[in-house]
Amino acid sequence: MNAVRRALAVTGLAVALAVGTAVPAAATYADSAAVSTSVATGTVAAPASVAVDDWCITTTVTTTRTVHTDPVTGAQTQTAWSRTSIDSASSINVNSDTSTSVSGPGLNETTTTRIQQDTELYVSATWQASGSRGVTGYAVAAHLSDGSAFIMATTAGTSMSGHEDADARRYSPRLSVTTLTSYNWTATSALTRVLSC
Structure with missing residues (x-):
């Protein structure tokens, strides 16, 4: 009986060894491959041949108002009013606001003339389009001597005025x-x- 048990144990051990050698190892591994990475580089072309034209216009607004004053009650009534506006080219910056009054033209009337002047700086700019891909437009900025800057306009075209x-x-x-x-x-x-x- 013992001999039979020993024979079965040896047979079982042999089967276990045979099965064990037939099963692949459970170790893990990873394949690796060289990957080439690169970042595309490029530049955006700035607008070329930027040209500006600038000029000043002074607007003169003249307002004339005539008022009648009742000599008894002192009540005032406006009897005439007019306003004119004239634009003219200017080489200087004008800012003024003056008023003068004269008697008349009628009895107990006073006519006041107010003259207001203000000068605007006009500018137009043109440039050559950028040849870069994906251009959506252009921003025109004004740079001041105090170091500040501000956007005057954005446009899809190649010109602006303001x-x-x-x-x-x-x-x-x-x-x-x-x-x-x-x-x-x-x-x-x-x-x-x-x-x-």
């Missing part, structure tokens, strides 16, 4: 034009000459 009070001349404004793209890359032109009347 105006500001001629008081801005004291800050020696110059323009730049920036190319805008759909992928948020930009490029800015050199500054133009100082704008003036």
Whole structure:
């Protein structure tokens, strides 16, 4: 009986060894492969040949008002009123507001004439389109001598026009034009000459 048990145990051990050698190892592994990565580089072209034209216009507004004063009650009644506005080219910045009054033209009447003058700086700019891909438009900025800058206009075309009070001349404004793209890359032109009347 013991002999039979020993024979079965040996047979079982042999089967276990045979099965064990037939099962693949359970160790894990990973395949690796070289991956080539690169980042595309590129540039955005700024607008070229930016040209500006600038000029000043002074607007003169003249308002005339005639008032009758009742000599007994002192009550005042407006008897006439007029206003004219004239634009003229100017090489200087004018800011003035003056009033003068004279008697008449009728009895107990006073006519007051108020003259207001203000000068605006006008500018137009043109440039060559950027040849970069994905261009969505252009932003025109004014750069001031105090270091500040502000956007005057954005446009899909290659020109713009606008105006500001001629008081801005004291800050020696110059323009730049920036190319805008759909992928948020930009490029800015050199500054133009100082704008003036």
